[in-house]
Amino acid sequence: MIQILEIETMGLKNNFFKSPWLFSNQIKHINDNELNDQKVSLVHIKGTKKIGIYCKKSLISVRFLPDKIFNHIENNTIKKETFIKAISEHLNTLKREKIKFQFPKEEAFRLSHGDNDGLPAIAIDDYQSVLVIQSSSQAGEFLLPFIIDALKLIDNRPLFERSTGQIRKMEDLPERTRWITESSKENNNYEVNCNFAKLKMNFFLNKAQKTGLFLDQRKNLEYLSRIIKDYDIQSCLDICSYAGAWSATAASSGVNDLTLIDQDSWALNLAKNNILANSNNNVTVEMLHGDMFEHMQRLLKLEKKYDLIIADPPAFAKTKKHVPEAKRAYSRMTKLASKLLSDNGILILCSCSRHIPDHDFLESVCVGLNEGNWVFLHKGEQSPCHTHLANPDSSEYLKCYFLINRKL
Ligand SMILES: C[S@@+](CC[C@H](N)C(=O)[O-])C[C@H]1O[C@@H](n2cnc3c(N)ncnc32)[C@H](O)[C@@H]1O
Incomplete structure (x- = not known):
């Protein structure tokens, strides 16, 4: 009981x-x-x-x-069994609801987006061959054993836990990376291959950021793949590339000169493999390991220009008190990136800081944009499987701006 x-x-x-x-x-x-x-x-x-x-x-x-x-x-x-059964029924409901969001059947998606899906502090991502679960707070720690039992009732696929990251640190919780399903424990194979946003993506569970991939960018990646052929894009700069989903999208549409910046060298190598897996192999991939701001400064000094630039950094505002500093960082990122863009190129700027609402991000971007005639092509947000509640809180966290510097 x-x-x-x-x-x-x-x-x-x-x-x-x-x-x-x-x-x-x-x-x-x-x-x-x-x-x-x-x-x-x-x-x-x-x-x-x-x-x-x-x-x-x-x-x-x-x-x-x-x-x-x-x-x-x-x-x-x-009763404990009743509680577990009720959670498993809820998970089945979530699955039925999420697959209505019109992504191809065999694609990775977020099954539980924590509190917004009624499962406090528990994220579950479905990578088809494996489910990955993440608990991000004390409430998640309480719920986790019940969720694991509930999942086992309805799904016999391998289950992995990747409870790492900044939020756990802020709650003083230790990191945890482990196979949960008994049959997978003996198996040291952490490699995952999945379909996502029309790409074939590969990552390793034990080295992953978040649960593996940033599945919240699905709609934005799909938007890029829809419009890219309408523009003359030869080169791409992917700032904060992680596993390379943006570059792989560009490469799959024929862009063959790709430059990636990330401070995670493991991720850069992963990104290169993902780009190659999604292109015709006739691509050059330059990997710049280290700080995004330093690399952008250096590229500016070298007078480099790129037809497509994506800046998808980590959340600059981890808490409310970081907002002013974060807004300055978004302006600085925008300033450097916009100066590196070719005429009529596409600039994609993202913020996943839940403490920065859209109007604050827009303001920071406008402060930073290099001179010109900037227009919105599109304003993207988190993929709907990352449930966005209809109330005025911060559950809409991902902002993704597609801009061009229009020459009239
Ligand atoms: C939000 S993730 C990028 C997700 C990626 N664009 C995707 O769609 O899969 C942020 C990335 O920024 C990298 N990063 C964080 N701070 C950085 C910095 N100062 N300079 C370069 N990369 C950084 C992290 O290693 C991480 O890979």
């Missing part, structure tokens, strides 16, 4: 429950002696049908689970 504690809000009206969580100052906290060592528990919000995970130490103190779970509660408890 799992105990469910009652929790009261500070008089919140129902409208608040459209958000996937409640903050520390919105609830009356539970006494320590009722909680486990981690100060985490399943809770029911008094007077509502909302069930969530309570983490006393976190600023986000209650993170909601799917409403359907409420129906399985008896006397403030839920």
Whole structure:
């Protein structure tokens, strides 16, 4: 049996429950002696049908689970097997919903986008041959064993955990990289090959950033592949390339002069292989290992120009207090990248900082753009399998601008 504690809000009206969580100052906290060592528990919000995970130490103190779970509660408890079954049914629902987002059947996609999909702090990416799970907070740590059992009930594919990254560090949680399914443990093969955004992509689970690939860029990569042939693009500069999804998209459309910048040398080599796998081999790939700003400065001094430039950096604003510094960094990135662009070239600028809303990113970009007559070709966002809630919070995190410097 799992105990469910009652929790009261500070008089919140129902409208608040459209958000996937409640903050520390919105609830009356539970006494320590009722909680486990981690100060985490399943809770029911008094007077509502909302069930969530309570983490006393976190600023986000209650993170909601799917409403359907409420129906399985008896006397403030839920049977463990019932809880696991309810999660597996929820995972099946998510799968049915996500595949409606019109990507080809055998492509990688995000099955769970954490709180926005009712599974707090748990991301699950489906790479067809393997499922990769990531827990990013104390609430995720609580939920993880139940999710693993729930997944095992409905899916017999190998399951890998890649719980790494900045957010775990901020929550003081150790990194964890492991095979979860018993049959895979003996097997030291971490290589994954999958289809994604019309590309054949390869990566290694044990070296991966995030769960493996940045699946949130799917729609933006597809947009590039749709328009690229309408422009005269011979050369491409891919800033923060990681596994090379942008360059591989360009190469698959016939661009054969590719330059990549990343501070991760492993990723650069991976990117090169992915480019070769998606092109006709008649390509030159220059790999520039190190800091993006230093490399861009150096390329400017060499008077280099590129017909297509993509800048897809990591989130510059990890928290709200980093926003002013991050905005300056986006302006600087834009300034350098726009100076390196050929006339009538395409400039793609991305921000995955959830603390920088679209208007702030636009402002930073406009400050940075080199002189000229810049127009939007397209404004892209996260692929819809990275669920975007219809409420005014930061669940729309990915901004992806396609610009040209139009010569009139
Ligand atoms: C958001 S990911 C890029 C995703 C990639 N464009 C894709 O679509 O798969 C950011 C990348 O920036 C790299 N990076 C972070 N800081 C950097 C810096 N200062 N200079 C160069 N690369 C950096 C990371 O190693 C990572 O590969």
